[in-house]
Amino acid sequence: MVDVRKPEDMLRAASLRVTRPRLAVLEAVRAHPHADADTIIGVVRDVLGSVSKQAVYDVLSALADAGLVHRIEPSGSPARFEARVGDNHHHVVCRSCGDIADVDCAVGEAPCLHASNDHGFTIDEAEVIYWGTCPACTAKKTLETQNT
The missing domain is CATH 1.10.10.10 (Winged helix-like DNA-binding domain superfamily/Winged helix DNA-binding domain)
Known part of the structure; x- marks a missing residue:
């Protein structure tokens, strides 16, 4: 938050x-x-x-x-900064334009994911970045496809 x-x-x-x-x-x-x-x-x-x-x-x-x-720090993109701290949320990144949106954690408390093998680590957080295409880029691609 x-x-x-x-x-x-x-x-x-x-x-x-x-x-x-x-x-x-x-x-x-x-x-x-x-x-x-x-x-x-x-x-x-x-x-x-x-x-x-x-x-x-x-x-x-x-x-x-x-x-x-x-x-x-999305892979292949410059670091981004946000003021939403202290809660457990993730991010979705558009592969086309790089837009980022917050995704609330389904569980709500860290860590919301559990590793199949923790290799002896005490895991206290899981950071997830989802990748996809934002609605604006999807609409643009659909329009371009229709016009070709």
Whole structure:
């Protein structure tokens, strides 16, 4: 679930200093779920003016380490970031356009999947990425097929 606390309170609760870049990045992630770093950099620059890419990457890393944002890493795609943390959900990714949507876990608590062989690990989470084609890309492909 997305944390409804004020960004300042979220940072303080995570023992992070409240800075303009951290606030801007956190608010950008909250406003643009599943955005990649370049999108977040653009939004942050619109708010703050000049800010380096590295500064935004550093803030994203600190926020992810603190559990305030979640980093999603679909294979073959740039990392994406979301503010929905603290619940057990998965993602579906469009193979055509890269759009990502949340998929609630059927069980609701982690881990919702159990490995057939855990190799001695204590498993506390299962992260699933479903792949497919989004409705917009499916409709576009259908239209292209009909027009040929």
